[in-house]
Amino acid sequence: MTRTPWTTLPTDDETDRWDAVAEETGRLLATDALARDRANAEPAAELKLLKDSGLANLLIPRQFGGHGGHWSTGLRAVRILARHDASIAQILSYHYCNQASIVFFGDPSRWEHWFSASARGSWLWGDAVNPVDPDLVLTPDGPGYRLNGRKRFATGASTGDVTLVMAAEGEAGARVLASVVEHDRDGVEFAGDWDALGQRLSASGSVDFHDVAIRPEDVLGEVGDEPYSTLVTPGVQLGFANLYLGIAEGALARARELTLQRRGAWLLGTAEHYSRDPFVQRVFGELLSRTAAVEALADRWNTRFDRVIARGADVTAADRTEAEIGIAKLKVVATETALDVAHRVFEVTGSSSARSDVGLDLYWRNVRTHSLHDPVDYKKLEVGANYLTGDVQPITLYT
Structure with a gap:
């Protein structure tokens, strides 16, 4: 089926x-x-x-x-x-x-x-699903519920038309339900508290829910552990990897512009311009090659994700694990490559590229901020444990 x-x-x-x-x-x-x-x-x-x-x-x-x-x-x-x-x-x-x-x-x-x-x-669609916060609570109220609680890092909620909310049903929290709440519903309050080093326009502040009415028709369904439905998390992580790859590509393109705009060459070098300096060329060559490797792996898993999504309810736990581990490998190399690219491009663009009005810092600030979403060491653990012992991490909104 x-x-x-x-x-x-x-x-x-x-x-x-x-x-x-x-x-x-x-x-x-x-x-x-x-x-x-x-x-x-x-x-x-x-x-x-x-x-x-x-x-x-x-x-x-x-x-x-x-x-x-x-x-x-x-x-x-x-x-x-x-x-x-x-x-x-x-x-x-x-x-x-x-x-x-x-x-x-x-x-x-x-x-x-x-x-x-x-x-x-x-x-x-924004979200209020951050699993490291205490759960939001849905208290039964007639045919529907009342929603109360706070979620931090609610990306896109303050600017979205609707917010995807995951909340525990009742104080015991036996079930977690996914519901859809429009931006202006009574009792929804956006804290406006997002002020980070990078990703500053990602609308990732907190959202509070004060006795928000949740009608039966607002509920999408239960958040469970059926393999197909839990592909949402590898999908999220695949989005992260493409995000980091794009940041690395943007940093390299901007660094190339700045390098070509530089005047002259280093006084102890023999090249007539920085763009012909072998040390500058070496750095670009290394960073471009590593980024190209991430691109190849990202393209592979973007395509494979299409294929596993196309199977729908026929997706097995083994299919889900294969996607999780493959995307975790991509997440590791995308994170570390993008971080390295975004800080090492300064080596070839010179001290003038550190000026505030140049904005080369934006790439590093963005990838440094977002890559803290979940520890990359735990992605390495996922991959290594599965390779050595076949262990699979518990299914969460991070794995």
Whole structure:
């Protein structure tokens, strides 16, 4: 039995079309990315670009009013945007996974309702699911519930049209339910407390729920451990890897611009310009090669994720484990490569590139901030333990 709307694989035409859309959207975002980072304001205009471009509706099946795109296409769009504005790329990446909860946790009879409403409004989906916080609580109230509690790091909630909420049913918390809450529902309060080193426009502040009414029709379904539904977490981690890869690619492109703009050459060198200095060329060669290796692995797992998603309810625990471990390997090398690239590009761009108005620091600040989401050492543990003993980590919203 297949329980998924994503049963096909993308064509070259689809990939080319949406790569071009993401490139144009990224180009528009790049014009003032540094100024917006400094202002640290909510990204309202930037998110309108995502809606107007069609990227918000990319993964919604055509029969429900969307563009009928595939996961690999959306992940490539995240990567491309991250070269120019990693905060907006993060919001888009989370949006795809939050929106897909319609399928992962929802009854197929309700897919048309949720997807069609989302497509009509070009909804962006934020989340309140952070598992390291105390659970939000759903208290039974008539046919529905009352939602209370706080979630930190609620990416996209303050700027999204709707928020995906995961909350325990009752004080005992026997079940966790996924629900959808619109931005302006009574009792929803956004703290506006996101002020981080990087990813400053990712709208990742806290959200409080004060006796928020949750109607039966707001509930998508139970968050369980069925293999297909739990693919959402490898999907999230795959989005992270594409985000980091895009940041590395953006840092290299900006460093190339700055290197070519430099005057002259190092006084003790023999080259006539920095771009011809063998030490500069060596650094670029090393960083480009390592980034290309991450790109190859990311492309491999973007494609394989399409294939496993296409199996729907036929996905087995073994399939899920294979995706988890493969994507964990990618997450490790994407994290460490992007961090290394984003700080070592300063070696070839010189002291002038450290000026605040140049903004080369933005790439490092962004990847350093987001890569703290969950410890990369635990991803190494996942991979190593599985290789040595066959152990699989407990399924969580991190594994």
